[in-house]
Amino acid sequence: MHDTDYWLDLHGEVARSDDASRLNVHSLQNLNPLDDQFGVWPKVTVPEALEPFLFTNSGEEFSAHTSLKTYALLDAAKIENLIETLENSNLDHACLFRGKALETVGHLGPWLVCLGQNDQFTRRLFTESKQKWGLWGKRPGIFIRSTCRLQELCDHLRRFTYVQTAAGRRMIFRFWDTECAGALLSAYFDSGLFRLFENIHSIIIIDDSRADIYQAPVCQSRKPFRLTHAGTQRYLALRQEKLCDQIAKAFSNIPEFRESAPNAIREAVGYYVSYGVSFGFRDGPDLFRLALGISLTKCPETTMEEVRAIYSNSFLTESERRAAIIAHVAPHIDAAKRRHAEGLQ
Template sequence: MTADTIPVTHIVSHILLEGILPLEPLFPAPEEGNWLMPETLERALFGSADTATACFVILDSGQIPNLPELLEQSGLKYRCLFSGQTGETLAENSPWLVQLVSGARFTRDLFTASDAVWHLWGAQRCIIVRSSQDFHAIWKHFRRLTRIEDAQGKTFYFRFWEAPYFRAALMQGSATEAGQLVPQVSQTLLPRADGLETIEVAPQPKSRGIFVLSAALKKVFGEVALQVFYARLEKRHCEVGNMTRSEFTQHLSGALHAGFRDRDVLEALLDWCAEYDQPVFGQPWAEASLAATAGLQDISRMGNLKRASRRQKAKELAEASP
């Protein structure tokens, strides 16, 4: 267990529990109610006998196939944070609040890794909160956060249940912004690759109005979104695809250094680099193409780069011919 540096005064504690996740599947399967977990994880989620609180998780149906069906079979209390027309329109990408129970199979499956579709570790970016409040109060609180507005009054959906954004709001937002995110007297737990991150925020005055995103935090969210995008590209090409991480870094760094910023174009460029049989960026023909198209839109520069690659290949073939 290691403690991180506490950068802001409204953070009471910030601890990383290491070496406890992910869990391995249990064989043979125990009876329902006996799907227990290591004591350290049980205590982190539910507290001790003297500090017992309810534990809730928010999961994304866009990240977990058949999540509503899994929840229906779980026997746990759950409810979608979207309702009405919004719930119907965004049914496949909706946040669901679930109250976890010690000993329940779904609770253990959430932290278990395997090829089975019901083992959910690594399948989602979720947030977990401990609170003395009941299910309805927690649902009402987080439902209010699904739509927020910026300082100019523009409203938009807020995917706060994705851990990188929630962490940024708690750690880099103001005390007021952090206090608006978490219910009173609660602790936030964020699963990550190297363990379970726990963050406790000092109680703040309760706010019933809409969450207003400051210009500073909006900028932070923009940076987080970029890192999430890069991480998604890396997973796609290195875990699903056949790129090594060094190759991915070389391709992405080359594209960024060349001035590409449009995310759709960056994604297409990485796909192209994965298919290309040799490095692209840094080659003389590529640098000449990029220099000639400086100032044009990314989509035009990519098209010109691909045409230059075809000319280069044709030249190489001609030179190799007897």
């Protein structure tokens, strides 16, 4: 069995059970991140509107949870040098990946961190800044409130990093990804994902100026978390849709596309990414390079035919074909970089 992260929607209706109807969501609108707070003392760690949900154990909903801890489940792929930062901090932390997965992709994996209310790293997560240490705009992960100790919660969450499909295949399930976490909780709650809340009081998902706080009562059902064939396809489509959104956003910062309409960029990216997926591309960075390389050519349709011809080469393995395709479009990216560099001189 292969552990595959397709980096790939939730189209169509999703069947909802009685369990699903008990997923409660409270939303906060018009959130503002912290600024650099230069010359301010004492510094604020969390936006005022969020503090009751992240660190305050008061109020009716928290009255029975006086020992709630606050955790962040962070995507190391979104935070530069996250592992080194955590190792140099006083915060308890652990990766959900273990063994070979930790060794090979731990630097891109989910890391659970027990946050301190007045800790500098906590402040970074809620700060928007032109400096690299502000992490708000990176949407680095989700926040969890639980009475569990770190290792206990880590062991619990680890059960959901992989999901079994109807075909019996194990697939990485990125429930910590801010871009789609809320959609996944809502869509797959009745597929067994309600068990995620067994040791969790609440999950807080922040997306730009909005925060959604998810809560669910303890359910006695032992229903395992598995995806049907339709559920698997919806998940893969969601991952692909969110990846296309990220790539299109990155395109908007490239000089060649700054005059293009956002909708036109997103449509083209979706087309080229789908094309790449049809040739077996699954890795986000490779799909980005493929879409960018095709977009930068004078005749994208001709380039796509050239890509198809490379993929039809039966003398190459699957991985060799994909490497050859990326090498074929790379000169267009390099040429654009040179043009940009020359323009800055």
